[in-house]
Amino acid sequence: MSWLRDTIAGRTIIVLVFGLGSILALAQYLYQTGVEREARAGNSALMAERLLLVSETILAVEPGKRDDAAHRLSGGPLELHWGREPLAAVGGSLDEAARRLLDRLLLASPGLTGRLVIGSSASRDAPHATDKGHSDDHTTLISLPLRDGSWLNVTLARVQVTRPTSPSVLLSAVLGALGVILVSVLMGRWLTQPLDRLATGARQLFATPQSSPLPETGTREVRTLAVAINDLQERIRRLVDDRTQMLAAVSHDLRAPLTRLRLRVRAVPDADTRGSIEADLDEMEEMINATLAFLREDTTVESVEPVDVSAILDSIAADAEDAGQAVTFDVPPGLVLLGRHLALKRALTNLVQNAIKYGAPAQVSAKREDARLLISIRDDGPGIPPEKLEAVFQPFYRLEPSRGRSTGGHGLGLTVARTIIRAHGGDVTLANQQPKGLEARVTLPLSPSRP
Numbered sequence: 533m534s535w536l537r538d539t540i541a542g543r544t545i546i547v548l549v550f551g552l553g554s555i556l557a558l559a560q561y562l563y564q565t566g567v568e569r570e571a572r573a574g575n576s577a578l579m580a581e582r583l584l585l586v587s588e589t590i591l592a593v594e595p596g597k598r599d600d601a602a603h604r605l606s607g608g609p610l611e612l613h614w615g616r617e618p619l620a621a622v623g624g625s626l627d628e629a630a631r632r633l634l635d636r637l638l639l640a641s642p643g644l645t646g647r648l649v650i651g652s653s654a655s656r657d658a659p660h661a662t663d664k665g666h667s668d669d670h671t672t673l674i675s676l677p678l679r680d681g682s683w684l685n686v687t688l689a690r691v692q693v694t695r696p697t698s699p700s701v702l703l704s705a706v707l708g709a710l711g712v713i714l715v716s717v718l719m720g721r722w723l724t725q726p727l728d729r730l731a732t733g734a735r736q737l738f739a740t741p742q743s744s745p746l747p748e749t750g751t752r753e754v755r756t757l758a759v760a761i762n763d764l765q766e767r768i769r770r771l772v773d774d775r776t777q778m779l780a781a782v783s784h785d786l787r788a789p790l791t792r793l794r795l796r797v798r799a800v801p802d803a804d805t806r807g808s809i810e811a812d813l814d815e816m817e818e819m820i821n822a823t824l825a826f827l828r829e830d831t832t833v834e835s836v837e838p839v840d841v842s843a844i845l846d847s848i849a850a851d852a853e854d855a856g857q858a859v860t861f862d863v864p865p866g867l868v869l870l871g872r873h874l875a876l877k878r879a880l881t882n883l884v885q886n887a888i889k890y891g892a893p894a895q896v897s898a899k900r901e902d903a904r905l906l907i908s909i910r911d912d913g914p915g916i917p918p919e920k921l922e923a924v925f926q927p928f929y930r931l932e933p934s935r936g937r938s939t940g941g942h943g944l945g946l947t948v949a950r951t952i953i954r955a956h957g958g959d960v961t962l963a964n965q966q967p968k969g970l971e972a973r974v975t976l977p978l979s980p981s982r983p
Contacts, residue, residue, distance in 0.1 A: 548716035580636035618675030649675040726750025858893030879952035887911035907974035
């Protein structure tokens with residue numbers, strides 16, 4: 533579940549679930565507390581009215597029958613007794629229900645102020661006990677004075693409030709939690725979809741000179757970022773176009789002085805000197821042609837379609853074997869990705885031919901790993917000094933003497949290969965093997981991002 537910590541959607545879900553969950557729990561607690569408080573207040577008002585009504589009813593009964601009448605009027609948390617003396621004594625601890633009842637009695641009948649005896653606790657099993665120090669933590673005694681000087685003694689049971697345990701409460705909590713999670717998921721998708729579209733579009737930038745600008749949609753922050761990336765893309769495109777036009781013009785303009793030099797070199801009388809100059813001129817012309825071919829590659833637009841990389845590698849290996857070159861091939865079938873067929877074939881051919889030229893036999897293997905395609909091209913050559921493993925990807929960079937001009941290269945093979953692979957969202961790296969040999973590692977995404 534690392535995506536919960538690593539993604540905006542996951543973090544949004546966590547914040548909303550815990551935040552709204554805490555708010556819902558607090559709201560439920562406050563609601564339940566308020567309901568209980570209102571219920572207690574209502575019960576206190578009803579009991580106060582009931583006691584005052586009972587006291588008036590007791591006065592209407594003959595003194596000899598008043599205690600029996602009080603017993604018959606008892607019920608619920610109230611147990612009533614009539615007597616000539618109060619059974620309650622001031623003191624002891626009063627619970628909240630007893631204090632509320634006292635307040636209600638005094639509010640309903642202000643004449644009881646100073647006469648009402650409440651506070652002492654006594655056992656419910658001995659309401660007539662004369663031991664006023666006897667206590668029971670579950671009852672409170674109230675002695676209510678009547679107009680004729682007698683007393684209505686009330687034993688008030690301390691009722692424990694029971695919280696509702698019906699399935700509806702649990703069901704509402706579960707539904708609330710599910711609602712919070714659903715809202716979190718929807719909000720996470722709503723927030724991250726513009727970013728996903730922006731990331732997908734950004735991966736497609738610079739794949740071809742005609743790559744379209746990013747859609748400037750979504751929230752203000754996403755639109756601002758898309759505008760900045762589009763502006764950056766346009767500036768880089770203009771810079772690349774200017775560089776390409778400049779280099780193409782320079783390479784083209786060099787042909788005129790080279791032609792004049794060829795004409796003039798024929799006037800050199802010494803044959804050896806004339807041959808050396810002509811060889812240098814041929815090499816310069818080959819470099820110019822290679823430069824123009826490399827620049828034309830930047831401006832070549834090839835359609836993007838499903839490409840079978842297994843078939844491309846198989847074709848490269850078959851062509852090498854037909855030419856008498858040593859190649860071993862270990863590639864499973866069905867390695868397909870979206871890309872440009874001819875460009876990928878050129879890049880992989882450069883890498884395979886590079887391995888054959890400098891360290892035959894070449895060993896080609898490929899495998900699928902998660903959403904990536906890993907291609908390994910190894911040779912048995914002397915390798916490359918570690919400090920130059922990146923330098924060889926620079927245009928026209930050559931290693932001497934093992935990878936010098938005498939091999940026929942112009943120092944553009946690895947440059948072209950990395951440029952093409954990176955345009956497809958992958959990369960090419962070189963690594964020396966033990967005890968000898970060099971490995972070219974190609975990584976290509978198998979996701980549907982279009983190069």
